[in-house]
Amino acid sequence: MLIKRIYDVLFNTFGPQYWWPGDTLLEIAIGAILTQNTAWANVEKAINNLKKEGLLSIDKLLAIDNETLKKLIRPAGFYNQKSERLKEFLIWLKEKGGCLTNINESTEDLRKELLSIKGIGPETADSILLYAMNRPVFVVDAYTKRVLSRHNIIDRKADYHEVQNLFVNNLPRDLNLYKEYHALLVKLGKTYCKKNQPLCEACPLTEVFLID
DNA sequence: CCCCAGGCGTCCA
């Protein structure tokens, strides 16, 4: 099966990625919001600012005023929106009891609730579910779509669920597999599938399609 | 100077 074989090639090429980077689950969830359309290096700066101030807790972040929060997360860009999005997410999380992995609710319900928060769309919701809440949800991002469409596996304008289902329907429902696969696709994208790089000879996926 | 990055909401046809 194609989807499984792509995974094997990526894993053999790059090895395990151990995603998502971050010391705590809360930090991971915050990173998922801050990284929206933003280079990870800039997100790290924002998170480090919060960490230096000892603010990486739900209550402390909710306690500081918005202007302070904006200044701290400024390097991550879109800080006016992201400060609001962060606080709305934290309010929701606090209502859920404040522990990301001890929530007695179905993944489906949690996903709907996350999507109802303004500024949290499918990718951010699924990233939080998978990496911060340990729920087996496959994450689709810009790299995933670009890699697959560039190799004619999906249409360029395939929507989120269509791409997500391609993976879910062709893989065992396994938490760590989902984590590694998404991380590997990002790794591949950053290395061999950049935006204005039409096709790359060195892309390890070419071997998959030569065999077919 | 340019383009881009681990999106999302809004507006408009």
Place this chain on the structure above:
DNA sequence: TGGACGCATGGG
């Protein structure tokens, strides 16, 4: 429903 646009910083 789907394409264009604004949001913003920092690196290449």
